[in-house]
Amino acid sequence: xxxxxxxxxxxxxxxxxxxxxxxxxxxxxxxxxxxxxxxxxxxxxxxxxxxxxxxxxxxxxxxxxxxxxxxxxxxxxxxxxxxxxxxx
Numbered sequence: 001x002x003x004x005x006x007x008x009x010x011x012x013x014x015x016x017x018x019x020x021x022x023x024x025x026x027x028x029x030x031x032x033x034x035x036x037x038x039x040x041x042x043x044x045x046x047x048x049x050x051x052x053x054x055x056x057x058x059x060x061x062x063x064x065x066x067x068x069x070x071x072x073x074x075x076x077x078x079x080x081x082x083x084x085x086x087x088x
Contacts, residue, residue, distance in 0.1 A: 020037065023043040023045075025045065058076055061073045062081060
């Protein structure tokens with residue numbers, strides 16, 4: 001009986017540590033949003049301060065064009081070169 005009680009109590013503790021709630025925002029048809037939120041009360045659609053985290057920073061290509069000007073394309077490549085100047 002003690003093992004069962006300990007198992008149930010440990011499961012409840014684990015489940016409470018992963019608490020998730022439903023978004024409190026309203027849709028256009030005045031229904032409650034069905035997205036699940038881990039922090040706060042609003043999902044990314046209803047939170048006005050939400051910004052998507054960028055994976056890598058965009059920078060301007062460091063290549064030179066045929067007319068000897070700096071390339072103006074943007075790239076996320078680690079080498080700093082756009083698709084036109086990158087050598088495969």
